[in-house]
Amino acid sequence: DQQVKQNSPSLSVQEGRISILNCDYTNSMFDYFLWYKKYPAEGPTFLISISSIKDKNEDGRFTVFLNKSAKHLSLHIVPSQPGDSAVYFCAAITYNQGGKLIFGQGTELSVKP
């Protein structure tokens, strides 16, 4: 199931700089997109989401951008902090499918001091 893809398995960024995590999808029927963050030995933690009718949503240091024509979304973290080091998952959902989240493979972000 390759409906949601994160093509970069890892990303390394200097503390204070911007982190940009990318996600592509193939299913134009997705209604909602979410970003989750995961530390080792923990479950995914909800970070930020965006409806398919929006193109941007911002929450503090985190901003998600959605480009529907390109079927692409990105998560920007500014400024990046060492505590942001984790695996970031993009996920998508379609209404009326029982809340099934479809996840990407994840991108491991490392923020270096």
Next chain:
Amino acid sequence: EPEVTQTPSHQVTQMGQEVILRCVPISNHLYFYWYRQILGQKVEFLVSFYNNEISEKSEIFDDQFSVERPDGSNFTLKIRSTKLEDSAMYFCASATASEYEQYFGPGTRLTVT
């Protein structure tokens, strides 16, 4: 802050044995989910549960799997006859009526030998 809890954190079982994984969702949530993540692979949806019945299930969720909400607080996943390929992290999640922002538990690592 309310959180989803799961027990046990690690379960080791022999092939062919039955296992029950337990979850306590967030108390005012109405939608419940199970996902799994095989080592090195994506987080995969197994099943969603609402109003005491299954809303959606994946092709992975075959007759060997079942879910139950035996009382007002617990949500369980039973695997009747475990196979080696069932070895994975199993995550429970719950959501409010919006069903989009799912909150995950820390996971149960199932090892089938």
